[in-house]
Amino acid sequence: IPRETYRGGDRVKAMLLEVRRTPKDVQVILTRSHPQFVAKLFELEVPEVLEKIVEIKSIVREPGDRTKIAVTSREKAVDPVGACVGIKGSRVQAVVRELRGEKIDIITWTSDPRVFIAEALNPASIEKVGIDEEKKSALVVVADSQLSLAIGKNGQNVRLAARLTGWKIDIISATEYEKEKAERDKEIKAALAEETEALHQQEEAREQELKARAESDADKPDTEE
Known part of the structure; x- marks a missing residue:
């Protein structure tokens, strides 16, 4: 994680990412920057996640800055966001402390792309979401005062929201x-x-043509049998 430093003998919590076997030795690769490391931290802090009652459907991260997590519950009685946040934010704050203050946005996953996209742009308030399902793109409208919050510093908020939802997101x-x-x-x-x-002109031209035909027919002499 950017800005983290370690010294010999430090106790560090990390996730086992890979074990590499070489002819000479075995290398154990640990990570604190992988998105799944955050998911594992929530498993430690949130029993409902560990027991699979609450499922992390999607997670994206810019290590050291911000993580966005979409969660859902297998039981109607369990609020997935509330379970992850904990009483007075105790559970999520425990994860934030482990990540040295990294911001974490927890939202409810939904199959409705409009709602999901709006939720993913948290903490900004959204006025309207228009989607193009064929292009899998969305146009999001926010109040003028919410524009910078929705986009985020250096575009971080909208960038993470796009990765979380899998949709291209434009904000105005x-x-x-x-x-x-x-x-x-x-x-x-x-x-x-x-x-x-154009239709009016066509109609006028047609009327003139009909009138001209009628006059032409009137000028023709009657033919006797």
Whole structure:
């Protein structure tokens, strides 16, 4: 983890990542930066996670800065987020202390992409989420005051949210959204007006053609049998 330093003899909590066997020796690779290390810490602190009552569906991390976790419960009576947070935040704070103050966002996993994306952008408040399922992209609208919080420092919040959900996420302010909407509405009105005018001209041309035919027929002499 960035900014962590160790000395000989220090006791360090880590996760076994890999055992490498070479002709000369065996190398044991430990990690504190892997996302699953955070998951293992929650298993130690949250009995419901260890017992599989609460499941960590997705976890992403930028070590030393922030982790986002999506959780769900196998039992309706158990609140998955509440279980991970603990009374007065005791459980999650224990994990935060082990990670030297790394921020942790815990959200409820859901199969509804709109809700999931909105939750993933926590701690920002979301006004609207539009999705394109074919492109698996989302346009998120937030209040102007929430824009920087939703994006996060150096784009970290939206970047982690995109990785957590698996969706490409673009964020715009409510002001920008209304501006773009007004421009789109203007373009649509202009296109409709143009189409209406074209149809009107076609109708006039048709009427003139019919009138010309009628006059031509009237000028023709009657044919006697």
